[in-house]
Amino acid sequence: MSSTTYESIQFRGSPSGEVVQKTFTYDGLAPNEVIIKVTASGLCFTDVHMLRSDLVLGHEGVGIVQAVGSGCKNVKVGDRVGWGYLNSTCQTCEYCLGSDDPYCPQKEQFGVNNHDCGSLSNIAKRKEDWLFKVPPEMSDIDAAPLMCGGTTVWSPIIRNCKPFDRVGIIGIGGLGHLAIQFLRKMGCDVVVFSTDASKREEALSLGANEFHCVKGLQKDYGELGIKPIDKLLISASSKIPMGQFYPIMKPRSTIIPLSVADGDLTVPYTQHVLTGMALQGSFISPKLEQQRMLEFSARNGVHVMAEKFPMTLKGINEALEKLKNGKMRYRGVLIPEN
Structure with a gap:
């Protein structure tokens, strides 16, 4: 030593x-x-x-x-x-x-x-x-948050989402605003759900194809009458009743919680089984994936x-x-x- x-x-x-x-x-x-x-x-x-x-x-x-x-x-x-x-x-x-x-x-x-x-x-x-x-072209301001916030969303995205998928994101924040950019740069159809209507233009400018304000929904996301989702990323800081968004999910689709909260995660048992849906947990990216995330972000202009x-x-x-x-x-x- x-x-x-x-x-x-x-x-x-x-x-x-x-x-x-x-x-x-x-x-x-x-x-x-x-x-x-x-x-x-x-x-x-x-x-x-x-x-x-x-x-x-x-x-x-x-x-x-x-x-x-x-x-x-x-x-x-x-x-x-x-x-x-x-x-x-x-x-x-x-x-x-x-x-x-x-x-x-x-x-x-x-x-x-x-x-x-x-x-x-x-x-x-x-x-x-x-x-x-x-990467030399990446600023410190972009690089630092990617070391945890970026790698938290990167791994589940590249492991679960295809360029032709319609991917929903619940919550625009430290994780969600990065997920929007990663998905759009990959070619996905990005659908954002938020309780804050003032974030609409921001979400669209980051690359979202659709924005839906869900504040005040009386029953569930089925009220929105939108085309069904292949994958759904939950980046909101508060826990959401899982049954709320099952009506907008395709059969065999995947729900991926990204944020961490105390308590249990409860899903509608029968509906989950009959639709063949998956609930996918995810930790941070492996080393190789994380290095590639930095290179992808620099090459495609992903900014924090x-x-x-x-x-x-x-x-x-x-x-x-x-x-x-x-x-x-x-x-x-x-x-x-x-």
């Missing part, structure tokens, strides 16, 4: 739920570790859930490599890289070998392991395993709608408050002052 030390200014959760600023010293580098100067960090609602944990917040990082361990093979000093939810996987289990590495039982992930490696800091230390090369904040205690608290209140439009990105 390298004996060089690296000092990091970090913004951490605490038992009180207050964000605290601390200075932390990384003592050297293991062969597979990398020191990165952070240039941007996205903010995810998972960070809100972690506010009472003693860890460095942030898992949507972008930065410039400052030093590499002796065993690193894929990145070098000066590379611009991004990282997200995972820090490493075992690379030998059936999931890693089968291109499903996010499901590795030995994975190290944000909130569980490596509590000193978050992206709300000026210097981060990460393992090389889950660092991604950021983001609000920028300074990476200071004041800036972070302002961003968190806006996120918690549902007023962020649509991803918050923190920028270090130095």
Whole structure:
């Protein structure tokens, strides 16, 4: 291990739920570790859930490599890289070998392991395993939120949706506005459902073919009288009664929840069986898919709608408050002052 030390200014959760600023010293580098100067960090609602944990917040990082361990093979000093939810996987289990590495039982992930490696800091230390090369034409503001928000929607889209599919999206927010762009760039017929009629023009400008305001529907989405859906992505932050949208789904169609909520997910039992529908869970993208997501986004002009904040205690608290209140439009990105 390298004996060089690296000092990091970090913004951490605490038992009180207050964000605290601390200075932390990384003592050297293991062969597979990398020191990165952070240039941007996205903010995810998972960070809100972690506010009472003693860890460095942030898992949507972008930065410039400052030093590499002796065993690193894929990145070098000066590379611009991004990282997200995972820090490493075992690379030998059936999931890693089968291109499903996010499901590795030995994975190290944000909130569980490596509590000193978050992206709300000026210097981060990460393992090389889950660092991604950021395309040169992609801005930090676009790249950072793609590391979690982007990869959350990318994998279920490319694994389930075909260019000729009619794909519905419930909710336009941090996930939904990216899903619209990915699907339209792939050639899908994109249908957006929202309770906010003011988002119509925005959804259409992002690439939606149709927009339907569902606020005030008395029974279910069948009231809309629209052409049926092949796939439905749920990116809304609140749980929706599943039976509401079964009337607009084709037989053998697929529903894919993307957001996370407490409690149980309940579907209409008989209707689900008789229509042969699938309910598909999904975690973040595997490594190869995530790198291809960044390349696809750069090549096709996928952009993040983001609000920028300074990476200071004041800036972070302002961003968190806006996120918690549902007023962020649509991803918050923190920028270090130095």
